[in-house]
Amino acid sequence: MNFKVTKVSSGVVKPAEPTPNPTLRLAWVDRYPTHRGLVESMHMYHAATNPAKVIRDALAKALVFFYPLAGHIVEPIPGEPAIECSAKGVYFVEAKANCSLEDAKYLERPLLIPKEELVPCPGSKEWEVEPHNTAIMMQVTTFACGGFVMGLRTNHAVADGMGAAQFIQAVGDMARGLAKPLVMPVWDREKFPDPKIKPNPLPELPILALDYAIIDFPIDYINKSKSQYMECTGKFCSTFDILTAKLWQCRTRALNLQPESTVKLSFFASVRHLLKLDKGYYGNSIFPVKLTAPSKKVLSSTLLEVVNFIQEAKKIMQLEFLDFAKEKIETDPFQMTFNYESVYVSDWSKIGFVDVDYGFEKPMLCSPLVNNDFIASVVILKAPPPLVGARLLASCVTKEHSMEFVSGMKIMD
Template identity: 75%
Template structure:
């Protein structure tokens, strides 16, 4: 079915800053330099209207935003092994314009499974068209116009240059420029030296299993999430987030679906911002994250109430600050970012509050903004804002194999309205 629709790229090339910018080589922070961060994260941003004007408006706004975020128009270099930096060359970011011979409804608004190959929606230029290696490229963007007047922005952003919140800060700045503002509402700040630089060597890259994971989409209405948060308030007298209750439910339902041997250990990991711990400027857009890790016997996760699992998650969040400062002060020799990828471990990524859902180029916010991920070696879940007109939160889950997916989905949906 995917082959019945065609996407044609009609222009491509570099978008450079609209004015002269400094020629520096800027060192990256310890966390920016982490080996697994040096790669392009792919995402898709779907807009219902604005297709005809969008390519020109966004191209011009991109050039203006790059004057303020000039390091992003450069290249990643490695003057000495293990110490990548950004060379501010003003060579620009890759930008392509494309057209699809269908409307968004024809391809189900790009719900999974995709009815268009993702390679048609995010840019993969050949070496003859973009001579920079992907791990040294900072950003690529493609605007694809659909016959209904909607468009999709496909984005590839190098994690070494910014975390999710930083990437969203830049994309919002492009929106500010597109709407005619003279400068971004949040001015960028480099300040990479403010992130700790401990003498801790990153651990070896993990072995990646092949897990053949199912891809599952789950939606949770705001009222349902608020009900769980109210239950936790009654249980503990404290507040919790929607992320806390949904992640607790996820961990418990997945552990039950896996039906592990007695004594098996299950692990949960997600990354939390440390901007508040470091008192970073609001405009800081580099990586400022630290892992929150939990490990427990499967019997404990299953034998606890859902609210008790929320307690476990909140306790791990509280420990994170202590663990982060131990890392910062070199009070540990272990690399806290080193991960274990096996079927008993699950990784959760929260995109719901990064800021991508609020981007406005003058055509209104996107109906959907989220990552393009679907791999068979990391059991993972992405939590993000549900696509309009839905109200609530969406989970994109690649965390169970076919034999466990029915029980997992049953558990996740059993008390939904």
């Protein structure tokens, strides 16, 4: 079958009511160079009645409260991007697919429909704002079965994952007939530290030709591992801790490095609790957690010991963040190493996308649409029904090491 997505309509959704028009300064972390780009994701739902209209109307209402997202990024001072609350609106596309979600294998990887057909990609005549200056774009693609996919592109400079999910939850609130979002947004970007540290230039990215794998972990394995950790240490650990520890060990083993070779693991952690930010804060509020160890140390340790390494790194991050906030460090803490010995992990399982309800029940699947051969990375998701547990989207090893990596990850004794 030749799968085809046809654009039914496209245009701009503006706030349903007049909104303020200030130019708002972004936080230091928002202005970080790597955050000036669009994060693409798909959000899949069962059959619904006229979802594009429902979401379009709800979007207009939500933008009254999240009016900065109806604006665009400007640089009144070079290197100091800000949001101009221009009420230009959000570029929105309604589309239809000539197949059912089942025909398209529920968009499991490899995608049978190119991701470019599932997210809004306006031409210059349709949308005058350059993509890297756009706050958010949306597309609703309805399938022959009645199910739909909401394709989302959000600018990381405006919101982190939790912030983007907060906005989409507000759209859901409006779609269900609420008068205002359950969580009211606050800007408050001045509450994030604004040190005089200058970000380092972006490094050159290697071409790694990474293989792609999907690995599901049943809830029984996750709970058993957590219980073992509690029995051994008397401490709680998260699903993220367990799966990231296993990932680091299995990947290190698959790479077959020299014992003294350095391997690195990095991820971003929320610092909302450290800053005591309002629940409605939707800007970036993250700080890197970095682990470095000789290959032999990662491999000679038990899984639970590697979990300990991760938990200790989280504690160190809190101290490093406080030093960053007090301007006690002079180097860029967000500087990363992009080589094959380094792996980066993102946790999408709890940021809030899976809770978005437009009145059609919650989504079957929420997943980033990332294809890159530059950064060895893994994304942790909530497993899609009927599975219960977690799913890893892994793009972190080359074909040469893929079989060893995947086979190791699937050992769940």
